[in-house]
Amino acid sequence: MTPEPGKKPVILAVDDASDTLGMLSAVLEGADMTALVAGDAESAISLLSHITPDLILMDATMPRMDGFEATRAIKSRETFAHIPVVFMTGLSGPEDVVKGFEAGGVDYITKPIVPQVMLARVRTHLANARLAQSARRALDASGPPLMAVNGEGHVRWVTPEGLKLLDETTDEWRSRLAPVLAAIIRGKSDNVRLKQTRKGTVFASFIGDSQPGEFLIRLKDANAPSEAAILKRVFVLTDREAEVLGWLAKGKADRDIATILDCSPRTVAKHLEQIYSKLQVENRTAAAMQAVHVLSKN
Numbered sequence: 001m002t003p004e005p006g007k008k009p010v011i012l013a014v015d016d017a018s019d020t021l022g023m024l025s026a027v028l029e030g031a032d033m034t035a036l037v038a039g040d041a042e043s044a045i046s047l048l049s050h051i052t053p054d055l056i057l058m059d060a061t062m063p064r065m066d067g068f069e070a071t072r073a074i075k076s077r078e079t080f081a082h083i084p085v086v087f088m089t090g091l092s093g094p095e096d097v098v099k100g101f102e103a104g105g106v107d108y109i110t111k112p113i114v115p116q117v118m119l120a121r122v123r124t125h126l127a128n129a130r131l132a133q134s135a136r137r138a139l140d141a142s143g144p145p146l147m148a149v150n151g152e153g154h155v156r157w158v159t160p161e162g163l164k165l166l167d168e169t170t171d172e173w174r175s176r177l178a179p180v181l182a183a184i185i186r187g188k189s190d191n192v193r194l195k196q197t198r199k200g201t202v203f204a205s206f207i208g209d210s211q212p213g214e215f216l217i218r219l220k221d222a223n224a225p226s227e228a229a230i231l232k233r234v235f236v237l238t239d240r241e242a243e244v245l246g247w248l249a250k251g252k253a254d255r256d257i258a259t260i261l262d263c264s265p266r267t268v269a270k271h272l273e274q275i276y277s278k279l280q281v282e283n284r285t286a287a288a289m290q291a292v293h294v295l296s297k298n
Contacts, residue, residue, distance in 0.1 A: 008032060009033050009055065009126050010036060010051065010052075010053045010054050011028050011034065011036065011055050012036045012053035012055070012056045014044040014058050014059055015057075015062070016059060016063060017059075018039065020059070020088075020111075020113070023115070024037070024113070025037055027115045027118065027119065033122075041067065042064065044056070044058075045073060052080065053083060055083065055085075055122060055125055055126055056071075056074070056085045057086050057118075057122070058070065058071055058085050058088065059087075059089070060087045060089035060091055067103075068099055068100065068103040071087075071100075071105055072154070075104035076154050076175075078156070078157060081155075081156035081157055082129065084106045084125040084126075084128070085104060085105045085106060086106060087100045087105045089109075089110065090111045102150065102213070103150075103152075104150045104156075106125055106128075106213060107125060109121060144296045145159060145161040145162040145218065146159045146161075146216055147159070147162050147181075147219065148214050148217070149181045149214070149215055149217060150213055150214060151185060151213060151215070153183075153184075153185065155178075155181070156214060165197075166195065166202060166219070167197040177194065180192065180194060180204075184204055184205075187206075191203050192204050192205070194219070200221055200222050202219055202220070202222070203219070204217050205217065205220065227295055230294065231246055231295070235275075236278060237274075238274075240261070241274055243261060244271045245275050245287060246291065247260060247261075248272070248284055248291065249288045249292050251288075254272070
């Protein structure tokens, strides 16, 4: 859920310090937002079964369940995975910052909290969440089989076509596939065998970052035509031109493409000249954009 025009955004603040909760509540309410508060992680998670906030301000260090563990628990559930979590912490070491992003956080605010800074970041992430939700709805409507996961491989969302391809009726697959998905992200891998279904084999490919701490994975049926075959058909390319365009769409430089295809950079440049002519574009960026657009529809 993201705030609709004319509706106050709902912010959930989670902290075991009552004075911090009081300050946050006052500042948020004063900024025309609705503030909800929870004194511990367990209470926050319980509260989510009754209302879905637009953003969560999460204390990193709390007794029993800390903010990192709570965020992982929240992000593991598709209903709440889209909610941006901003950590509030006195921990400022690089390892703590990385830990927060890996858990699913989008930002962190150091304590003591400066109200103006906190509000600026909250507003920024509310706007980003609204754009992300709009993009997600567009993806759902257009149909490409995609999923978004965090750095640990936990799935945040899957498009309807992606769910259909995975052929699952329960959520057990999420934890089962997390190690494979995490490895794909670390290696930025392409065409990794993900799982076997009743209909065939599903492969997964790293696309890139969709937002901090969130990565897009493209799913593909083994029986579906290859990306090169799609590009060849749509743009009437030769086999090699289609391969070059495919790697161009993945952001590869000419020298990298030459190494992958075992040819010279000069040969790649010649293929690109033909590709630009056939696509009626003037540069590699425009060609890559057309290729990405076509592949996203197939």
